[in-house]
Amino acid sequence: MKISELESEIGFECLQAEYEDAVLSGGYTSDLLSDVMANAEEGSVLVTIQAHKNTVAVASLTGVAAIVFCNNRPVGEEVIDAASQEGIAVFLTGDSQFLATAAIARHLEQ
Amino acid sequence: MSEERMQPLQSSLRVQELIYGLRISEVMTNKVFAVSRNCTMRDVRIIMKENAISGVPVVDNKRVVGIVTMNDLMNALEKGRMDDCVILWMAGEVQTLAEDMPLSFAISAFGKFPFRQFPIVNKKNELVGIITFRNINLALIRELSRQLREMENQQENPADENSLALVKVYQLHRYDFENGGKASSEIKRYLKERGISSKLIRRVAVASYELEINLVAHSIGGMLGFDITKDRVKISSHDRGPGIEDVDKAMTEGFSTANEWIRSQGFGAGMGLPNVKRVSDEFAIKSSVGMGTMVQAIIYLNSEEKNEDQRA
Numbered sequence: 001m002k003i004s005e006l007e008s009e010i011g012f013e014c015l016q017a018e019y020e021d022a023v024l025s026g027g028y029t030s031d032l033l034s035d036v037m038a039n040a041e042e043g044s045v046l047v048t049i050q051a052h053k054n055t056v057a058v059a060s061l062t063g064v065a066a067i068v069f070c071n072n073r074p075v076g077e078e079v080i081d082a083a084s085q086e087g088i089a090v091f092l093t094g095d096s097q098f099l100a101t102a103a104i105a106r107h108l109e110q
Numbered sequence: 111m112s113e114e115r116m117q118p119l120q121s122s123l124r125v126q127e128l129i130y131g132l133r134i135s136e137v138m139t140n141k142v143f144a145v146s147r148n149c150t151m152r153d154v155r156i157i158m159k160e161n162a163i164s165g166v167p168v169v170d171n172k173r174v175v176g177i178v179t180m181n182d183l184m185n186a187l188e189k190g191r192m193d194d195c196v197i198l199w200m201a202g203e204v205q206t207l208a209e210d211m212p213l214s215f216a217i218s219a220f221g222k223f224p225f226r227q228f229p230i231v232n233k234k235n236e237l238v239g240i241i242t243f244r245n246i247n248l249a250l251i252r253e254l255s256r257q258l259r260e261m262e263n264q265q266e267n268p269a270d271e272n273s274l275a276l277v278k279v280y281q282l283h284r285y286d287f288e289n290g291g292k293a294s295s296e297i298k299r300y301l302k303e304r305g306i307s308s309k310l311i312r313r314v315a316v317a318s319y320e321l322e323i324n325l326v327a328h329s330i331g332g333m334l335g336f337d338i339t340k341d342r343v344k345i346s347s348h349d350r351g352p353g354i355e356d357v358d359k360a361m362t363e364g365f366s367t368a369n370e371w372i373r374s375q376g377f378g379a380g381m382g383l384p385n386v387k388r389v390s391d392e393f394a395i396k397s398s399v400g401m402g403t404m405v406q407a408i409i410y411l412n413s414e415e416k417n418e419d420q421r422a
Contacts, residue, residue: 033323034381037316038388042308050376054323057291058376061298061315063308 001107003066003089006045010103012068015075016083016090022065027108029101033058040064047100051075056082065089068104070097128253130335130348130404134216135209137249138230138239144169145178147197151186154178154196165227165240168200172236174229176200206231208398209238213249214348215401216241222400274304274411276338282325287375290326293334294319301343310411313389314343317407320382321347327372329403342391345407353399361387361395 004021007014025043030036031050040046042063048055051073059067066089069075075092083090093100143157144167154166158180168176182199186192191199206229207216219228220243230239280293298315302308318334325332325347332349354360360367361383368378383405387393392408 031376032379032381033376034320034379034385037319038381038385042312052375054287054291054376057295058319061291061294061319062312 001104003045005107006066006068006089006091006104009107012091012093012100014089015069015092016080016088018084019065019087019089024065024108027101027104028064029097031097036064037062045104047097047104049073049097051079053078053082055079056086056088059083059088060086066091068093068100070095070100128250128257129213129217130346132213132249132253133209134207134211134213134230134241135239137213137216137245138209138241139245140239142167142229142237142240144174144237145196146170147175147195149196150193151178151183151196151199152192155183155187155192158183164242165225167204167229167237167240168196169237172234174204174206174231174237176202177204177225177227177229179226204229206235207241208233210396211398211401212348212396212404213246214404215398217246218350218401220246274301274306274338274340276300276336279333279335280322281331281333282322282329283331284326284329286326287323290322291319293322293336297336297343301338306411310409313409314345316389317386317409318345320386321345321405321407323377324382324405325349327368327375327377332402340411342411343409345409347403347405349402351400351402353401354395354397354403355399357395357397360397 002021002023003019006012022043024045026041027045027047028036028040029047031048033050033054036046036058040062043065045066045068046059046064047068047070049070051069055067056079068091070093072092072094080090143161143163145154147168147170157166165177165179167174168178176197178196178200186194186199205219205223205225207219209230209232216228227240227242229237230241232238282290294315297318298311301311301314322334325334329349330351332347335346337344359365363384364380366378366380372378386407390407391410391413394406397403
Protein backbone atom coordinates (compact mmCIF):
# COMPACT_ATOMS: atom_id res chain seq x y z
CA MET A 1 0.00 0.00 0.00
CA LYS A 2 1.04 3.59 -0.57
CA ILE A 3 1.50 6.21 2.13
CA SER A 4 -1.50 8.24 0.91
CA GLU A 5 -3.74 5.21 1.39
CA LEU A 6 -3.30 5.51 5.16
CA GLU A 7 -5.74 8.38 4.72
CA SER A 8 -7.82 7.34 1.71
CA GLU A 9 -8.21 3.65 2.60
CA ILE A 10 -7.92 3.47 6.38
CA GLY A 11 -9.17 6.93 7.26
CA PHE A 12 -6.32 8.30 9.38
CA GLU A 13 -6.26 12.10 9.45
CA CYS A 14 -3.29 13.50 7.54
CA LEU A 15 -1.53 16.27 9.50
CA GLN A 16 1.52 16.69 7.30
CA ALA A 17 1.08 16.13 3.58
CA GLU A 18 4.41 17.33 2.21
CA TYR A 19 5.85 13.96 1.35
CA GLU A 20 6.67 11.86 -1.63
CA ASP A 21 3.96 9.24 -1.99
CA ALA A 22 5.59 5.82 -2.11
CA VAL A 23 4.79 2.20 -1.42
CA LEU A 24 5.33 1.31 2.24
CA SER A 25 7.98 -1.33 2.85
CA GLY A 26 6.36 -2.41 6.10
CA GLY A 27 5.58 -1.09 9.52
CA TYR A 28 6.77 -0.96 13.10
CA THR A 29 4.86 -0.29 16.30
CA SER A 30 6.69 0.99 19.37
CA ASP A 31 6.84 3.84 21.84
CA LEU A 32 10.47 3.32 22.73
CA LEU A 33 12.60 5.38 20.41
CA SER A 34 15.75 3.28 20.83
CA ASP A 35 13.70 0.27 19.86
CA VAL A 36 12.46 2.11 16.78
CA MET A 37 16.03 3.13 16.05
CA ALA A 38 17.15 -0.49 16.20
CA ASN A 39 14.31 -2.15 14.36
CA ALA A 40 12.25 0.12 12.08
CA GLU A 41 12.86 -0.45 8.38
CA GLU A 42 13.59 2.16 5.78
CA GLY A 43 10.47 3.26 3.92
CA SER A 44 8.12 1.88 6.57
CA VAL A 45 5.34 3.39 8.69
CA LEU A 46 5.82 3.94 12.43
CA VAL A 47 2.81 3.51 14.74
CA THR A 48 3.28 5.21 18.12
CA ILE A 49 1.79 7.42 20.81
CA GLN A 50 5.12 9.21 21.28
CA ALA A 51 4.01 12.51 19.72
CA HIS A 52 7.04 14.76 19.90
CA LYS A 53 9.96 16.03 17.90
CA ASN A 54 12.33 13.25 18.90
CA THR A 55 10.07 10.78 17.13
CA VAL A 56 10.50 12.74 13.91
CA ALA A 57 14.28 12.81 14.45
CA VAL A 58 14.37 9.04 14.89
CA ALA A 59 12.10 8.54 11.87
CA SER A 60 14.35 10.72 9.76
CA LEU A 61 17.53 8.95 10.87
CA THR A 62 16.15 5.48 10.25
CA GLY A 63 14.40 6.44 7.01
CA VAL A 64 10.85 5.86 8.28
CA ALA A 65 8.55 7.41 5.66
CA ALA A 66 5.36 7.94 7.65
CA ILE A 67 4.28 8.26 11.29
CA VAL A 68 0.85 7.45 12.71
CA PHE A 69 0.16 8.99 16.13
CA CYS A 70 -2.51 7.03 18.01
CA ASN A 71 -5.16 7.70 20.68
CA ASN A 72 -5.63 11.22 19.28
CA ARG A 73 -2.52 12.38 21.10
CA PRO A 74 -2.05 16.13 20.73
CA VAL A 75 0.59 16.79 18.07
CA GLY A 76 2.50 20.05 18.49
CA GLU A 77 3.25 22.41 15.64
CA GLU A 78 7.00 21.88 16.09
CA VAL A 79 6.43 18.19 15.34
CA ILE A 80 4.62 19.00 12.11
CA ASP A 81 7.27 21.57 11.12
CA ALA A 82 10.09 19.11 11.72
CA ALA A 83 8.29 16.41 9.73
CA SER A 84 7.57 18.72 6.81
CA GLN A 85 11.24 19.72 6.71
CA GLU A 86 12.19 16.06 6.56
CA GLY A 87 9.42 15.12 4.13
CA ILE A 88 7.90 12.60 6.53
CA ALA A 89 4.13 12.04 6.34
CA VAL A 90 2.25 12.44 9.65
CA PHE A 91 -1.17 10.98 10.46
CA LEU A 92 -3.41 11.05 13.52
CA THR A 93 -6.02 8.52 14.64
CA GLY A 94 -8.24 7.89 17.64
CA ASP A 95 -7.40 4.19 17.40
CA SER A 96 -5.03 2.52 19.83
CA GLN A 97 -1.67 1.31 18.55
CA PHE A 98 -3.13 -2.18 18.44
CA LEU A 99 -6.08 -1.25 16.23
CA ALA A 100 -4.05 1.06 14.00
CA THR A 101 -1.40 -1.62 13.51
CA ALA A 102 -4.02 -4.26 12.72
CA ALA A 103 -5.68 -2.00 10.15
CA ILE A 104 -2.38 -1.21 8.45
CA ALA A 105 -1.31 -4.86 8.49
CA ARG A 106 -4.54 -5.90 6.74
CA HIS A 107 -3.93 -3.39 3.96
CA LEU A 108 -0.23 -4.19 3.65
CA GLU A 109 -1.10 -7.81 2.88
CA GLN A 110 -3.35 -6.90 0.01
CA MET B 111 37.40 21.29 4.18
CA SER B 112 40.65 22.94 5.14
CA GLU B 113 38.74 26.19 5.60
CA GLU B 114 36.50 24.56 8.12
CA ARG B 115 39.45 23.24 10.05
CA MET B 116 40.93 26.67 10.36
CA GLN B 117 37.89 28.13 12.08
CA PRO B 118 38.96 29.23 15.55
CA LEU B 119 36.04 27.49 17.25
CA GLN B 120 36.74 24.18 15.59
CA SER B 121 40.43 24.38 16.32
CA SER B 122 39.91 25.14 20.01
CA LEU B 123 37.57 22.17 20.11
CA ARG B 124 40.40 20.14 18.68
CA VAL B 125 42.24 20.79 21.92
CA GLN B 126 39.33 19.22 23.75
CA GLU B 127 39.29 16.26 21.41
CA LEU B 128 42.98 15.95 22.06
CA ILE B 129 42.74 15.79 25.84
CA TYR B 130 40.17 13.07 25.44
CA GLY B 131 42.16 11.21 22.85
CA LEU B 132 45.36 10.94 24.85
CA ARG B 133 45.76 8.29 27.54
CA ILE B 134 47.27 9.12 30.90
CA SER B 135 49.98 6.53 30.24
CA GLU B 136 51.17 8.52 27.20
CA VAL B 137 51.54 11.69 29.24
CA MET B 138 52.73 10.69 32.72
CA THR B 139 56.30 10.49 33.98
CA ASN B 140 57.27 6.83 33.93
CA LYS B 141 60.26 7.22 36.14
CA VAL B 142 58.81 7.50 39.62
CA PHE B 143 60.75 8.09 42.78
CA ALA B 144 58.94 6.29 45.54
CA VAL B 145 59.91 5.46 49.10
CA SER B 146 58.90 2.68 51.43
CA ARG B 147 57.10 3.15 54.75
CA ASN B 148 60.21 3.06 56.90
CA CYS B 149 62.13 5.73 55.01
CA THR B 150 62.62 9.01 56.85
CA MET B 151 61.54 12.50 55.93
CA ARG B 152 65.20 13.29 55.48
CA ASP B 153 65.39 10.61 52.73
CA VAL B 154 62.44 12.20 51.01
CA ARG B 155 64.04 15.62 51.23
CA ILE B 156 67.13 14.35 49.45
CA ILE B 157 65.09 12.66 46.72
CA MET B 158 63.00 15.76 46.16
CA LYS B 159 65.97 18.05 46.09
CA GLU B 160 68.12 15.94 43.80
CA ASN B 161 65.37 15.28 41.31
CA ALA B 162 63.53 18.59 41.56
CA ILE B 163 60.16 16.99 42.28
CA SER B 164 57.39 18.10 44.58
CA GLY B 165 55.82 14.85 45.74
CA VAL B 166 56.99 11.32 46.50
CA PRO B 167 54.58 8.38 46.74
CA VAL B 168 55.02 5.94 49.59
CA VAL B 169 54.65 2.33 48.47
CA ASP B 170 54.28 -1.02 50.10
CA ASN B 171 54.86 -3.91 47.71
CA LYS B 172 54.28 -1.61 44.69
CA ARG B 173 50.91 -0.45 46.12
CA VAL B 174 50.57 3.24 46.89
CA VAL B 175 49.86 3.73 50.59
CA GLY B 176 50.55 7.44 50.88
CA ILE B 177 52.27 10.46 49.42
CA VAL B 178 54.71 12.96 50.89
CA THR B 179 54.47 16.43 49.41
CA MET B 180 56.60 19.52 49.78
CA ASN B 181 54.08 20.75 52.31
CA ASP B 182 54.50 17.69 54.55
CA LEU B 183 58.24 18.10 54.29
CA MET B 184 58.10 21.71 55.40
CA ASN B 185 55.88 20.81 58.35
CA ALA B 186 58.35 18.16 59.48
CA LEU B 187 61.27 20.51 58.97
CA GLU B 188 59.60 23.22 61.02
CA LYS B 189 59.07 20.83 63.94
CA GLY B 190 62.61 19.46 63.65
CA ARG B 191 61.34 15.93 62.97
CA MET B 192 63.25 15.06 59.83
CA ASP B 193 64.25 11.66 61.20
CA ASP B 194 60.63 10.54 61.61
CA CYS B 195 59.31 7.77 59.39
CA VAL B 196 57.37 9.02 56.40
CA ILE B 197 54.20 7.33 57.62
CA LEU B 198 53.95 9.92 60.42
CA TRP B 199 53.84 12.83 57.98
CA MET B 200 52.50 11.52 54.69
CA ALA B 201 48.95 11.97 53.46
CA GLY B 202 47.46 8.49 53.76
CA GLU B 203 44.39 9.01 51.64
CA VAL B 204 45.81 9.09 48.15
CA GLN B 205 43.78 9.61 45.03
CA THR B 206 45.34 7.52 42.29
CA LEU B 207 44.38 7.44 38.61
CA ALA B 208 44.48 4.49 36.22
CA GLU B 209 47.00 4.55 33.38
CA ASP B 210 44.41 3.71 30.70
CA MET B 211 42.09 6.61 31.55
CA PRO B 212 41.78 9.43 29.04
CA LEU B 213 43.80 12.54 29.89
CA SER B 214 40.55 14.43 30.42
CA PHE B 215 39.97 12.38 33.60
CA ALA B 216 43.29 13.59 34.98
CA ILE B 217 42.37 17.17 34.18
CA SER B 218 39.03 16.79 35.99
CA ALA B 219 40.90 15.28 38.93
CA PHE B 220 43.15 18.34 39.18
CA GLY B 221 40.03 20.48 39.28
CA LYS B 222 38.28 18.30 41.81
CA PHE B 223 41.07 17.63 44.33
CA PRO B 224 43.62 20.05 45.81
CA PHE B 225 46.57 17.77 44.96
CA ARG B 226 49.38 18.82 42.65
CA GLN B 227 50.24 15.35 41.49
CA PHE B 228 48.51 12.02 41.16
CA PRO B 229 50.22 8.64 41.34
CA ILE B 230 49.24 6.48 38.36
CA VAL B 231 48.52 2.79 38.80
CA ASN B 232 48.07 -0.13 36.40
CA LYS B 233 45.28 -2.72 36.40
CA LYS B 234 46.96 -4.57 39.26
CA ASN B 235 46.91 -1.35 41.27
CA GLU B 236 50.72 -1.08 41.14
CA LEU B 237 52.46 2.27 40.91
CA VAL B 238 53.62 2.87 37.32
CA GLY B 239 53.94 6.64 37.06
CA ILE B 240 53.03 10.07 38.31
CA ILE B 241 51.26 12.96 36.63
CA THR B 242 51.57 16.70 37.27
CA PHE B 243 50.31 19.74 35.41
CA ARG B 244 53.74 20.02 33.88
CA ASN B 245 53.24 16.65 32.15
CA ILE B 246 49.90 17.82 30.81
CA ASN B 247 51.27 21.12 29.51
CA LEU B 248 54.17 19.43 27.78
CA ALA B 249 51.93 16.80 26.19
CA LEU B 250 49.49 19.41 24.94
CA ILE B 251 52.24 21.53 23.44
CA ARG B 252 53.73 18.47 21.77
CA GLU B 253 50.41 17.30 20.34
CA LEU B 254 49.33 20.77 19.27
CA SER B 255 52.54 21.36 17.36
CA ARG B 256 52.08 18.01 15.68
CA GLN B 257 48.52 18.92 14.68
CA LEU B 258 49.64 22.35 13.54
CA ARG B 259 52.18 20.71 11.24
CA GLU B 260 49.44 18.46 9.90
CA MET B 261 47.18 21.43 9.25
CA GLU B 262 49.97 23.28 7.48
CA ASN B 263 50.57 20.25 5.31
CA GLN B 264 46.91 20.10 4.52
CA GLN B 265 46.89 23.73 3.48
CA GLU B 266 49.78 23.19 1.17
CA ASN B 267 48.15 20.10 -0.33
CA PRO B 268 44.43 20.71 0.00
CA ALA B 269 42.21 17.63 -0.21
CA ASP B 270 39.88 17.54 -3.21
CA GLU B 271 36.33 18.71 -2.78
CA ASN B 272 34.70 15.32 -2.90
CA SER B 273 36.88 14.13 -0.09
CA LEU B 274 35.05 12.55 2.79
CA ALA B 275 37.48 13.82 5.37
CA LEU B 276 35.83 15.76 8.16
CA VAL B 277 36.58 16.58 11.77
CA LYS B 278 33.67 18.05 13.64
CA VAL B 279 32.77 18.44 17.28
CA TYR B 280 29.34 19.18 18.76
CA GLN B 281 28.69 20.38 22.30
CA LEU B 282 25.67 18.89 24.06
CA HIS B 283 23.91 20.07 27.19
CA ARG B 284 21.96 18.26 29.85
CA TYR B 285 18.27 17.74 29.08
CA ASP B 286 18.54 19.72 25.84
CA PHE B 287 16.39 17.25 23.93
CA GLU B 288 15.52 20.11 21.61
CA ASN B 289 18.97 19.91 20.04
CA GLY B 290 19.68 16.22 20.64
CA GLY B 291 19.70 14.69 17.19
CA LYS B 292 21.03 17.74 15.39
CA ALA B 293 24.56 16.39 15.08
CA SER B 294 23.33 13.03 13.79
CA SER B 295 21.13 14.70 11.17
CA GLU B 296 23.98 16.86 9.95
CA ILE B 297 26.37 13.95 9.69
CA LYS B 298 23.74 11.83 7.98
CA ARG B 299 23.21 14.55 5.37
CA TYR B 300 26.96 14.96 4.94
CA LEU B 301 27.47 11.25 4.23
CA LYS B 302 24.43 11.08 1.97
CA GLU B 303 25.71 13.97 -0.15
CA ARG B 304 28.91 12.02 -0.62
CA GLY B 305 27.18 8.92 -1.84
CA ILE B 306 27.69 6.60 1.14
CA SER B 307 25.22 3.69 1.06
CA SER B 308 22.06 4.04 3.10
CA LYS B 309 22.89 0.91 5.11
CA LEU B 310 26.15 2.39 6.32
CA ILE B 311 24.58 5.78 6.93
CA ARG B 312 21.95 4.14 9.05
CA ARG B 313 24.57 2.46 11.22
CA VAL B 314 26.40 5.75 11.69
CA ALA B 315 23.09 7.49 12.43
CA VAL B 316 22.05 4.91 15.04
CA ALA B 317 25.40 5.07 16.86
CA SER B 318 25.59 8.81 16.75
CA TYR B 319 21.98 9.44 17.75
CA GLU B 320 22.10 7.07 20.72
CA LEU B 321 25.32 8.68 21.94
CA GLU B 322 23.83 12.11 21.45
CA ILE B 323 20.75 11.20 23.46
CA ASN B 324 22.91 9.61 26.16
CA LEU B 325 24.82 12.88 26.53
CA VAL B 326 21.61 14.85 26.77
CA ALA B 327 19.73 12.44 29.04
CA HIS B 328 22.41 11.07 31.34
CA SER B 329 25.46 13.33 31.46
CA ILE B 330 25.90 16.78 32.91
CA GLY B 331 27.07 17.80 29.44
CA GLY B 332 29.74 16.84 27.00
CA MET B 333 30.75 16.63 23.41
CA LEU B 334 30.29 14.39 20.42
CA GLY B 335 33.12 14.31 17.93
CA PHE B 336 33.21 12.97 14.39
CA ASP B 337 36.41 12.09 12.65
CA ILE B 338 35.69 10.89 9.15
CA THR B 339 38.21 9.55 6.65
CA LYS B 340 37.64 7.69 3.41
CA ASP B 341 37.84 4.41 5.30
CA ARG B 342 35.85 4.97 8.45
CA VAL B 343 33.67 7.12 10.64
CA LYS B 344 34.95 7.48 14.18
CA ILE B 345 32.45 8.82 16.68
CA SER B 346 33.69 9.82 20.12
CA SER B 347 31.47 10.83 22.97
CA HIS B 348 32.96 12.45 26.05
CA ASP B 349 31.21 13.86 29.05
CA ARG B 350 32.18 15.51 32.29
CA GLY B 351 30.21 13.19 34.53
CA PRO B 352 28.62 11.73 36.52
CA GLY B 353 30.19 8.52 35.19
CA ILE B 354 28.72 5.03 35.04
CA GLU B 355 28.90 2.92 38.18
CA ASP B 356 28.70 -0.45 36.47
CA VAL B 357 29.63 -0.40 32.80
CA ASP B 358 28.72 -4.08 32.28
CA LYS B 359 25.23 -3.39 33.52
CA ALA B 360 24.93 -0.31 31.32
CA MET B 361 25.83 -2.51 28.37
CA THR B 362 23.02 -4.94 29.21
CA GLU B 363 19.93 -4.55 27.08
CA GLY B 364 16.99 -3.42 29.19
CA PHE B 365 19.04 -1.91 32.00
CA SER B 366 18.40 1.79 32.41
CA THR B 367 18.86 4.49 35.03
CA ALA B 368 16.54 6.88 33.20
CA ASN B 369 14.06 8.88 35.25
CA GLU B 370 10.36 9.33 34.46
CA TRP B 371 10.93 12.48 32.51
CA ILE B 372 13.52 10.90 30.24
CA ARG B 373 11.14 8.00 29.71
CA SER B 374 8.33 10.39 28.84
CA GLN B 375 10.58 11.60 26.02
CA GLY B 376 10.57 8.10 24.61
CA PHE B 377 14.02 7.17 25.88
CA GLY B 378 15.34 5.06 28.72
CA ALA B 379 14.53 1.65 27.27
CA GLY B 380 18.01 0.49 28.20
CA MET B 381 18.93 -0.06 24.58
CA GLY B 382 21.15 2.92 23.91
CA LEU B 383 24.66 1.61 24.48
CA PRO B 384 23.83 -1.94 23.25
CA ASN B 385 22.47 -0.35 20.07
CA VAL B 386 25.69 1.60 19.56
CA LYS B 387 27.79 -1.51 20.06
CA ARG B 388 25.62 -3.56 17.71
CA VAL B 389 26.04 -1.21 14.76
CA SER B 390 29.75 -0.50 15.34
CA ASP B 391 32.71 -2.41 13.95
CA GLU B 392 34.78 -1.29 16.90
CA PHE B 393 33.43 -0.17 20.23
CA ALA B 394 35.11 0.99 23.43
CA ILE B 395 33.79 2.49 26.62
CA LYS B 396 35.60 3.88 29.63
CA SER B 397 33.91 5.40 32.61
CA SER B 398 34.84 6.61 36.04
CA VAL B 399 32.38 7.87 38.64
CA GLY B 400 32.88 11.57 39.26
CA MET B 401 35.03 12.06 36.19
CA GLY B 402 33.03 11.12 33.17
CA THR B 403 32.47 8.64 30.42
CA MET B 404 34.12 8.16 27.07
CA VAL B 405 32.66 6.07 24.29
CA GLN B 406 34.27 5.46 20.96
CA ALA B 407 32.49 3.81 18.04
CA ILE B 408 34.10 3.10 14.68
CA ILE B 409 32.21 2.15 11.54
CA TYR B 410 34.22 1.09 8.51
CA LEU B 411 33.00 2.46 5.22
CA ASN B 412 34.35 -0.36 3.07
CA SER B 413 32.58 -3.17 4.92
CA GLU B 414 28.87 -3.32 4.51
CA GLU B 415 29.21 -6.82 5.84
CA LYS B 416 28.35 -6.32 9.47
CA ASN B 417 24.83 -7.57 9.81
CA GLU B 418 22.88 -5.03 11.75
CA ASP B 419 20.31 -7.54 12.84
CA GLN B 420 22.84 -9.73 14.49
CA ARG B 421 22.41 -9.19 18.18
CA ALA B 422 25.60 -8.50 20.02
